[in-house]
Structures are given as structure tokens and as C-alpha cells.
Amino acid sequence: MKVKSLADLKKIKSDVQQKIKLREQGANAENIVQIKVAMATCGIASGAKEIMNFIIEELDFRGLDGIVTQTGCMGYCYAEPTIEVVLPGKEPVVYGFVTRDKVMEIIDKHVMKGELVDGIIPVSYKTIDE
Amino acid sequence: MAENKTHILVCGGTGCLASQADKIIENLKTEIEANDLENDVRVISTGCFGFCEKGPVIKVVPDNTFYTSVKPSDAADIVQEHLIKGRPLQRLLYKNPKNNYHVSDSSKIDFYKKQVRIALRNCGFIDPENIDEYIARDGYAALGTSLSEYTPEEVIDTIKKSGLRGRGGGGFPTGLKWEITRNVENDQKYVVCNADEGDPGAFMDRSILEGDPHSVIEAMAICGYCIGADKGLVYIRAEYPLAINRLKTALTQAREYGLLGEDILGSNFSFDIELRYGAGAFVCGEETALIHSMEGLRGEPTFKPPFPSVSGYFGKPTNVNNVETFANIPVIINKGAEWFSSIGNENSKGTKVFALAGKVNNVGLIEVPMGITLREVIFDIGGGIRDGKKFKAVQTGGPSGGCLTDKELDIPIDYDNLIKAGSMMGSGGMIVMDEDDCMVSIAKFYLEFTLDESCGKCTPCRIGNKRLHEILDKITQGKGTVEDLERLSLLSNVIKDSSLCGLGQTSPNPVLSTLKNFNEEYMAHVTEGKCPAGQCKDLLKYEIDAEMCTGCTLCFRNCPVGAITGERKQPHYINQSLCIKCGVCFQKCKFKAINII
Structure with a gap:
């Protein structure tokens, strides 16, 4: 085009x-969760690809509707792999040091019940729209 | 999905943990249970908020109340006042130092956010392999409006007014560079993006190309329109495979959309971009060497003038800009020069991306407004020094920069101030060192790097740096003399003055700045034969304190060369002639019986 x-x-x-x-x-929006996985060199080196596949499998396994995409470096290289979880109508939440266990916890609590879990990285910057 | 629960976010960054954030979490949980609120309130430990100076910090959501300098004993009050009675605890609210007002309004709660993301605006937000996501965030709008609504002169004028300066290190005004290239008449001109990022520990450009390749493509096309070039080249190192792939995908998509190629957006302007791979030579980041490398010649710099703007790639006028410089361009055009120049300080506008590395807690990629202090960067955004050690120095500007000390922590970061302080902005590497780092060894490390990377064309750089390295090596072995220090500084200045290109002219900077700022440390090496940081192996001696030694034999069993002797339950002894100073005994000893002398 x-x-x-x-x-x-x-x-x-x-x-x-x-x-x-x-x-x-x-x-259908209420059930759709968006998860972004930071996939720059630093993230991939820390296992972001594996985490991304695991998130897709887990969402699938539980029959949850979700969009999982890759993105660039979020800047938190000390805490890779990092992911961002966006529930409809909610502020995005970033988690650092994401392991398989953490993924399970995030899906069980955050995605399914809307409860935050340990390991959030607070937004420490302003964007150009502010 | 569950209804909105109250969450108390407690900073679990290293800085806040050191001031009992874990105890705060524990107390909050106890209080919440005591008041039967455990079903409605969750206590969460988070990563660093980037406001360690006022730590420990706590944020209550959804009402976004922000508490600073919280103590474990405050937990009861927070639960009673805030959670049960529903009113924020005044005494813990952040007090704005400018007007002494307490801040609790959630819309004004971003005072602690010291970073501003302009060049990194899309990194970590969009899928870098999806052009639609870039377009949805104003992507290619700047190219569109430039082509259809502005003349090239008007765009250049906007860039000039914005005050943008080259982010690769030199700090040359970008708009002026574009204007110079535009004013040279020639049938063919080129736009070159310098993505040959080579400073040890720096990864800003790689992250931008991996996270937001379209921003660079768009800016190069705008530059092409302004200077009258129809061809762009990205010089990128072959060891950045992911960045290359993302860039290639982005180029293909841009061509499919007609945002590169012939007659872009019906404007008669044509532009396309090709990639050129570098083999990873540091000197090829210097623009004349970069151009020679692209021409297929040896990557060696040549004398300027003529500047590439006049005679560059195959003798044609060539505008060379760094990745981060380009990433700023679309925003400047979309939001205006005034908006951009309102960020930063007098002579340095906008923001700078730094790769924060070394002995700092939050290693990562940050973007801060010019004029922020080193202290804010290292102690707030960076979360302070690792393992509670003492800050010693920060190295900016890579191998060409210098080491700054705690005396310089409060100077505002910008091009001119860093040069005044004996370092430089460079491309944005920032390496933090703690009390365990030996500054002579650091200077030696950087010199080793320049020795490897010197192209060998000019004598001062090729031979001078070799001699500098030899002297430093001698000092770290304890064989240096006071005269050697004078020689170091004399030779450094000669290399600085007489080298051909930027690499040689700046290579002695780490030596000169450490000589100036850490003279006592050099003196300790040459006069007392001691390395105060305990890094120079040849100057160390491990000894066992007979009174502290319990004769546990742990050191004896772990010594790789059998230098330790002694009977069980009797003090042990290190045979200095056998000791290789590996430090294993020191690490293994549980009784602090081994001393480094």
C-alpha cells in the first residue's frame, strides 16, 4: 500500500x-490484556524470547484473550527481562526480573483479578506529551 | 475482572531497602491484618522510583498519594489515617522545596520523575517491526508536514532555533551543519547516519535502532529534503545484528508505504537509504574515517578541513549525524523549536541519553534534560552505589573523556560544563566507580582500549600512547617514580596537541583527568609502593594476623599454589615468594584474619 x-x-x-x-x-475488550515484552539485545540476552513464548502459551492454556507483542528497550537493563501489562482502561504496569514463576503470578493475580504483584518498576520519566 | 483494590506500592530498590523498606512492608502487612483489611488492600514491593534522595518512598493507588522518607513506625498511621479514615497523612507528603507546599494531588505527582524521553519516546512502547504503530504515534508526520508545508530553509531554521547540537559527542549545532551542506552546490549529496557506536559500555544508539528504527529513517529523509540529497547511508557496526535486522525490516516497510523511494507523498522529493557495515573499528566513528571505510578504503581519518559537508563520501557534500541526533529531529518539527529549546539549559538544549553502567544499582538507559546534575543521575535515577560502597568517580565520554570526582557531582551536565571540568559529553557512556577501583588501573584500561583502536597513521597517537601505557604499567607494578608522573603529563599534552584526529587528541584525557583529580593515588603508587584501592596485584601483600587466625585450615585448603602452611588450630602463614595474590584466602577466611597490606 x-x-x-x-x-x-x-x-x-x-x-x-x-x-x-x-x-x-x-x-470483548474487558477480557483482552496487552502484554509487551522488551526485546532489545539486553532483553533477549536475559531470556525475553523464552518469556514471551511462555506468556503466549500460558494465556492460551487458560483461554485468555491477549495480545502479546515485542518492543524495544524500556531502559531498565538491570531488571531484564521486563514486560509491560496493560489491562483495558488501566494504566500500563511494568514488571522487571520476569521469570516463568513471575509470569504465572502476574497472569493469576494481575491479569485475572486485577491485583498488582511484587516487582513493579514505577515510571520514572516524563513523556513528550506531558 | 476484580473491582479496584487499594494497593500500597513500597519502593524495594536497593537504596530504599537499605533504609528499611522491607520492615515497612512487614509493618504495613501486620497493621492491615490487625484491622481486617487484608481482602481490600495489597502491599506490593516495587523496583526503584528514581527518587532515592527522599527514600523510602511509598505510593498508594488508585488515589496516587506519594509518601517520602517513610519509617517503619509510620505504618500504623498510614493504615489508620489514610486507609481507614481516608485522608492523606500530611506529615509524610512530599514538600515542594520551592514553595513548601505539600504535594498530594496525583496530577502533580511527577516531581520525582527526573527523566524526559524524547529520543527514546518510542523505545519500549511500540513494536519496532510494525510501521503502523510508529505512524500511530505521530510517525512520519514530521516528514509529511516538512514536504508539504515547509521549504527546506524553513525546516533548517526550525532545527537551528531549537538549539539541537550533535549528540555523537562533538556538540556541533545540527541546524548549522545542515545549512552548510545545503549551501554547497553539487549534483549529488549524501546523508549519513553514524551508528558506529564504540565507547566501552555505551549502547544508546543500538537501543534506539532496535526500539525505534523508523524515527532515524524519517529524520534522514527530512535531512535529505533540507540539504538536497536523494541518498542516505547508515554506517552501522556488523556486531549489532538485531539493530541491522530491525533497520532492514523498517526500510522495507517504509518503501512499501512509499515513505522512501520516488516522489515521496506526491512531493517530487525522492530519497532512499542503504546500509553500510563497519567491522567494529573505534576510529571509524570519526566522520572522515567513517567515510573512507564506506568508500572501501582503510578506516583512517584525514585532515579537516575540508569538512564532509563540503567534500565527503566520494568527494560529494555529505551530512553526517549521529543516531540520537536524528531521533530528536521528528519531535522538534512536530512540537516546534520553542518547545524543544524550553528543555535543557542555556547553551545545551533538549535531553541526552546516557548508558548508565558500572558500580551503580540501576544500570540502564536513561534520558535526562541537559542541566541535570551528576548527583541526580547517579544517586536518584541510578539508585546510588552498589553494595553500599562509597562513590569515587564517574567517567563520562568514553575513552576520550575524563573521570570526575565527588567535587563535580553538582555541576549541571551539558557540553560546556563537562569540558570545563576536564571531561566531555561524548556519545553518552557514563561509568560509575566506587572506592574499590584504582584510578591508575582505570587510566591504564582506557589507554589499552585506545592502543588497540589507534589506526597507526600518525606518530603521536601510535607511539605516544604506547609509551604512556608503558609508564602506567610500570606504576601499577610499583616501579614508578615521581618523575614518571611528570613524564605522563608532558607526554599526554604532546599527544593531545599533535595528533591528527579526535581519537589521538583525546586519548590522554583519562590519564590527565585522573592525574589531576587523584594525584594522591598516583603518589601512593610511586612513593609508598601502595595501591590504596587494593587493585594493583603487584603492590599487594596478603598476611595472616596470627591473633585472629583460628587455624581452621580453610585458606590452606583453598590456596591454589600451596603458599599457605600451618598446623590445624595453629596460626597459618603465607609464603610470600609463592603467593600469586589471587585473593582466594582473603575471600574464604571467615575470621577476618587475612589482611591486605
Whole structure:
């Protein structure tokens, strides 16, 4: 697909944003969790790939609807692997030092019951929109 | 999903743990149980909040109340007042030092956030292999508006006004560089992205390319539009395979969308990017050496002028910028020069990404506004020194930079201040050292690096650095003299003044800065034959304190060379002529009977 003009580009932007919104507020939205896994060199070296596969398996095993994606370095290299969990309508939560056991705990408590668990890395920066 | 529960987040970072955060958690849990609240309130231990100076810190969600300097004895009050009566505990709220107001309003609660992410805006947010996610976060909007609404001169003007300076280390004003390249007339010009990141311990550019490759592609296209180039080249080291892959994927996607290629967004502007791989030579980060390497020649620098802006890649005008510099460009165009120049201080605008490494608790990638102090970076964002040791020095600017001491902790970080203090901004490596690091050995380490990486073209760098290294080696062996220190400084200055390129001109910096800031340590090596940090093996002597030794034989059994003798239950003895100073006995001894002299 070719983007032919600035208007086209803006349309893609609003389409994608619409899609994300739908995902968050659509009919099924309450059950959908988004998990991002930091997959830069530092994360992968600490086992992020294995953790990502394990998250996908676990969500599948429990029949939970989820979107698991990769992302770049979140900056917390001391705490790799790191993942970000977004429940619909909630603020994103980042966890560090994620192991298989931690994944189980996060899914059991955070994803299924909305309870936070130990190991959160608080947001310590401002974004360009603030 | 369950209803909203109250969560108490207690900072479990190393700094806060040292001031009893674990005890706070325990007390909170006890209090909560005593009041039958355990079903409604959860106590969670978190990672570092980046505000260690006011630790331990606690945050209560969902109301976002932030408590600082909490003590274990405060747990009862927090539960009684906040959880049961529902009113924030005034005495523990953060007091804004500017106006002495207590802050509890959640919208104003980000005072402790010392980082601002501009270049790293998308790193860790978007899927770097999905162009749509980049577009959804204003991606390619800057290219779109530049092409359709602004002339190249107007874009250059915006970049100039923003005050952006080269993030690769030199700090040359980016807008001015673009203007110079634009004003040179030629039928062919090039945009080059310098992704040859080589400082030991630095990984800013790699992380940007791995986490947000499109931002660099977009900025290169904007640069091409401004200077009148239709071709871009990314010089990236072959040892960054993931960054290369993500960049390749991003290039393919950008071409599919027509954001690279012919007639971009119907503007008649055409631009495409190719990759060039470097073999990992440090000197190729220098722009003339980089260009020679891309031309297929030896990666050796040549004399400037002519600058690449006038005569670069195959003699054509070439604009070379660093990855992080490019990553800032789209935001500047989208949000305006004024917004960007409101961040930072007088002569250095915006933010800088640092790779924080060494003996600091929170090793990682950080982005801070220019003008922040080293103390805030190391002790708040970095969470202080590991294992409760004492801070000794921080090395900025990589092998070309210098070591700064606790005296310089409060200077605002920017290009000019760091140079004034005897170091430099560099590309953003920041290595923290503690009391166990020997500064002579550190200077030697950096010199070993430059020795390896010197291309050998000019004599001062090739031979001078070798001699410097020999003198340092002699000092660490305890054979140095006071005259050697004078020789070190004389030779360093000669190398600085007479080398051809930036590598040689800056290679003696670690030596000069440690000589200046840690002169006593050098003196201890040459006059007393001692290494105060206990790192220089040749200057160490392990001895067993006969009174402390219980004769447990642990050291005897662990000594790899059989240098320790002694009967069971009798004091042991180290034969100095056999000892290889490996330190195993020192680590194994449970009775502190082994002394380092």
C-alpha cells in the first residue's frame, strides 16, 4: 500500500488509533490484556524470547484473550527481562526480573483479578506529551 | 475482572531497602491484618522510583498519594489515617522545596520523575517491526508536514532555533551543519547516519535502532529534503545484528508505504537509504574515517578541513549525524523549536541519553534534560552505589573523556560544563566507580582500549600512547617514580596537541583527568609502593594476623599454589615468594584474619 499524501498518512494514523481504541473499548475488550515484552539485545540476552513464548502459551492454556507483542528497550537493563501489562482502561504496569514463576503470578493475580504483584518498576520519566 | 483494590506500592530498590523498606512492608502487612483489611488492600514491593534522595518512598493507588522518607513506625498511621479514615497523612507528603507546599494531588505527582524521553519516546512502547504503530504515534508526520508545508530553509531554521547540537559527542549545532551542506552546490549529496557506536559500555544508539528504527529513517529523509540529497547511508557496526535486522525490516516497510523511494507523498522529493557495515573499528566513528571505510578504503581519518559537508563520501557534500541526533529531529518539527529549546539549559538544549553502567544499582538507559546534575543521575535515577560502597568517580565520554570526582557531582551536565571540568559529553557512556577501583588501573584500561583502536597513521597517537601505557604499567607494578608522573603529563599534552584526529587528541584525557583529580593515588603508587584501592596485584601483600587466625585450615585448603602452611588450630602463614595474590584466602577466611597490606 502506498501512502500518496500527507492526508493519506493522517488517515493511516487515525485508522490505527481507532483500531487500538476498539481493542480497548470494543465488545470483548474487558477480557483482552496487552502484554509487551522488551526485546532489545539486553532483553533477549536475559531470556525475553523464552518469556514471551511462555506468556503466549500460558494465556492460551487458560483461554485468555491477549495480545502479546515485542518492543524495544524500556531502559531498565538491570531488571531484564521486563514486560509491560496493560489491562483495558488501566494504566500500563511494568514488571522487571520476569521469570516463568513471575509470569504465572502476574497472569493469576494481575491479569485475572486485577491485583498488582511484587516487582513493579514505577515510571520514572516524563513523556513528550506531558 | 476484580473491582479496584487499594494497593500500597513500597519502593524495594536497593537504596530504599537499605533504609528499611522491607520492615515497612512487614509493618504495613501486620497493621492491615490487625484491622481486617487484608481482602481490600495489597502491599506490593516495587523496583526503584528514581527518587532515592527522599527514600523510602511509598505510593498508594488508585488515589496516587506519594509518601517520602517513610519509617517503619509510620505504618500504623498510614493504615489508620489514610486507609481507614481516608485522608492523606500530611506529615509524610512530599514538600515542594520551592514553595513548601505539600504535594498530594496525583496530577502533580511527577516531581520525582527526573527523566524526559524524547529520543527514546518510542523505545519500549511500540513494536519496532510494525510501521503502523510508529505512524500511530505521530510517525512520519514530521516528514509529511516538512514536504508539504515547509521549504527546506524553513525546516533548517526550525532545527537551528531549537538549539539541537550533535549528540555523537562533538556538540556541533545540527541546524548549522545542515545549512552548510545545503549551501554547497553539487549534483549529488549524501546523508549519513553514524551508528558506529564504540565507547566501552555505551549502547544508546543500538537501543534506539532496535526500539525505534523508523524515527532515524524519517529524520534522514527530512535531512535529505533540507540539504538536497536523494541518498542516505547508515554506517552501522556488523556486531549489532538485531539493530541491522530491525533497520532492514523498517526500510522495507517504509518503501512499501512509499515513505522512501520516488516522489515521496506526491512531493517530487525522492530519497532512499542503504546500509553500510563497519567491522567494529573505534576510529571509524570519526566522520572522515567513517567515510573512507564506506568508500572501501582503510578506516583512517584525514585532515579537516575540508569538512564532509563540503567534500565527503566520494568527494560529494555529505551530512553526517549521529543516531540520537536524528531521533530528536521528528519531535522538534512536530512540537516546534520553542518547545524543544524550553528543555535543557542555556547553551545545551533538549535531553541526552546516557548508558548508565558500572558500580551503580540501576544500570540502564536513561534520558535526562541537559542541566541535570551528576548527583541526580547517579544517586536518584541510578539508585546510588552498589553494595553500599562509597562513590569515587564517574567517567563520562568514553575513552576520550575524563573521570570526575565527588567535587563535580553538582555541576549541571551539558557540553560546556563537562569540558570545563576536564571531561566531555561524548556519545553518552557514563561509568560509575566506587572506592574499590584504582584510578591508575582505570587510566591504564582506557589507554589499552585506545592502543588497540589507534589506526597507526600518525606518530603521536601510535607511539605516544604506547609509551604512556608503558609508564602506567610500570606504576601499577610499583616501579614508578615521581618523575614518571611528570613524564605522563608532558607526554599526554604532546599527544593531545599533535595528533591528527579526535581519537589521538583525546586519548590522554583519562590519564590527565585522573592525574589531576587523584594525584594522591598516583603518589601512593610511586612513593609508598601502595595501591590504596587494593587493585594493583603487584603492590599487594596478603598476611595472616596470627591473633585472629583460628587455624581452621580453610585458606590452606583453598590456596591454589600451596603458599599457605600451618598446623590445624595453629596460626597459618603465607609464603610470600609463592603467593600469586589471587585473593582466594582473603575471600574464604571467615575470621577476618587475612589482611591486605
